[in-house]
Amino acid sequence: MPQGVLSLLGMLLTIGVVLVLAYWCTRLIARRGLLGLPGFPRSGEKAHENMALLWQRNVGKNERLVLVRVHSRCLLLGVTGGSIQVLTELSQEEANQWLEGQPPGGDSAPSFAQILKGSFPSKK
Numbered sequence: 001m002p003q004g005v006l007s008l009l010g011m012l013l014t015i016g017v018v019l020v021l022a023y024w025c026t027r028l029i030a031r032r033g034l035l036g037l038p039g040f041p042r043s044g045e046k047a048h049e050n051m052a053l054l055w056q057r058n059v060g061k062n063e064r065l066v067l068v069r070v071h072s073r074c075l076l077l078g079v080t081g082g083s084i085q086v087l088t089e090l091s092q093e094e095a096n097q098w099l100e101g102q103p104p105g106g107d108s109a110p111s112f113a114q115i116l117k118g119s120f121p122s123k124k
Helices: 003-032 092-099 112-119
Strands: 051-060 063-070 073-079 084-089
Touching (some): 051 092, 063 092
Antiparallel strands (some): 051 063, 073 084
């Protein structure tokens, strides 16, 4: 056989081996999670079941306050473009108000439509 045909067959065989190994590795990762590395859920585990976003408020460009539930704890986080910091942990009484769906402070903020109606004079 000519040298070019053997070279082509060798490349095709190499590509086939790489594809089979890639398929095998993705199946392994899917079964075991990300190879058991800490912080990554294993297959069948759902990380989002133990975490929930309860509230967030923008306070500046690329800055916000975020209230999250992690298991039974409620944490107030400061989130910026470069970092996330725990500002405080809510007490059990404060956390219960948020977890029951009734944020403290009474009435919720007015909607955009309510603000818009109040800013224009009514026709008489």
